Amino acid sequence: MDGNGRWAQRRWLPRAAGHREGIAVLTPLLEAAGRAGVQALTLYAFSTENWKRPPNEVKTLMRLFIETARKKVPELNERGARLRFVGRNEGLPERVLEALREAEELTAHNDRLDVYIALNYGGRAEIVDAARRMMEDGLPPEAVDEEAFARYLYAPEAPEVDLVIRTSGELRVSNFLLWQIAYAEFYVTETLWPDFSAEEFTRALEAFASRSRRRGGA
Ligand code: IPE
Ligand code: MG
Numbered sequence: 001m002d003g004n005g006r007w008a009q010r011r012w013l014p015r016a017a018g019h020r021e022g023i024a025v026l027t028p029l030l031e032a033a034g035r036a037g038v039q040a041l042t043l044y045a046f047s048t049e050n051w052k053r054p055p056n057e058v059k060t061l062m063r064l065f066i067e068t069a070r071k072k073v074p075e076l077n078e079r080g081a082r083l084r085f086v087g088r089n090e091g092l093p094e095r096v097l098e099a100l101r102e103a104e105e106l107t108a109h110n111d112r113l114d115v116y117i118a119l120n121y122g123g124r125a126e127i128v129d130a131a132r133r134m135m136e137d138g139l140p141p142e143a144v145d146e147e148a149f150a151r152y153l154y155a156p157e158a159p160e161v162d163l164v165i166r167t168s169g170e171l172r173v174s175n176f177l178l179w180q181i182a183y184a185e186f187y188v189t190e191t192l193w194p195d196f197s198a199e200e201f202t203r204a205l206e207a208f209a210s211r212s213r214r215r216g217g218a
Contacts, residue, residue: 001025001044003168003192016060021194023068030081032198033113036205040114040158044176048088048122062096065119069099073106080112086154087121088129116155123178126154153179163208165201167193183215 001022008018026043033041046061053061076083085100100117130152134144150156161180164173169190173181187204189196 001167001193001196002170002174004194006168007192007194015057016064018192018194019061019064023064023072025194025196026068026072027075028198029196029201030076030113030115031079032201034079034081036202038113038205040116042086042116042118042158042161042177044118044121044174046087046119046121047175048120048125049175051091062093065096066099069103073103076115077107077110080110081107081115082110082113083107083115083117084155085119086116086126087119088125089120092120114158116158118176121154121176123173123175126177127179129154150179163187163204165189165204167191167196183213185211185213 004018004022005015006018007021008015011017030041045065050061051058073083083103083106085104089097096119100119103117130149133152134149139148158180161177161184164176164181164184164186166186166188169188171188177184185208187207189200189204191200
């Protein structure tokens with residue numbers, strides 16, 4: 001969800017205003033995803049690298065995560081979304097972890113759309129964490145293959161990623177789902193995240209549907 005800061009700067013507003021506006025996008029977007037029959041969707045909310053931002057912005061973001069969980073989760077629950085947190089616990093304030101846990105518990109039985117919130121998430125961190133837990137479990141080297149490895153990712157039940165949507169025109173992966181995007185299609189748009197809409201999401205799905213995926217085949 002990139003481009004909140006630039007959206008605000010262009011309006012002479014503080015960056016926090018961009019983050020707030022970015023949250024307003026979520027309801028129509030998740031509705032569109034549900035309607036389109038999307039099975040799972042991951043929102044990249046905060047990366048393991050985002051701690052490098054000024055302390056005030058980090059604080060504002062943490063506050064917004066808690067506030068958004070309180071405000072949006074009941075509504076998402078009614079619409080049948082199952083929320084799951086992916087990321088490292090260490091470093092996140094207890095109140096954020098608590099809000100995430102509550103959201104997971106409240107929505108655990110829903111099955112319309114799986115929404116993964118990537119928070120304090122890094123693709124490399126996820127791979128390292130998986131390797132650590134495999135070693136803790138004492139897996140012998142010959143037991144480690146791609147399937148076994150994937151079972152140690154943060155959300156082993158999640159389907160393979162089909163499509164990555166990158167807003168604000170950046171042409172990089174930024175440590176997002178490194179393992180899972182091996183064969184993902186990319187949709188890059190200049191649109192800044194607060195301006196991203198259900199209509200554009202639908203256009204991204206259409207663009208995806210028109211591509212031919214060979215996955216290394218001929
Ligand atoms: C994305 O918007 C929000 C988070 C990473 C939390 P940015 O804050 O990265 O917006 P830009 O890149 O400065 O425009
Ligand atoms: Mg950015």
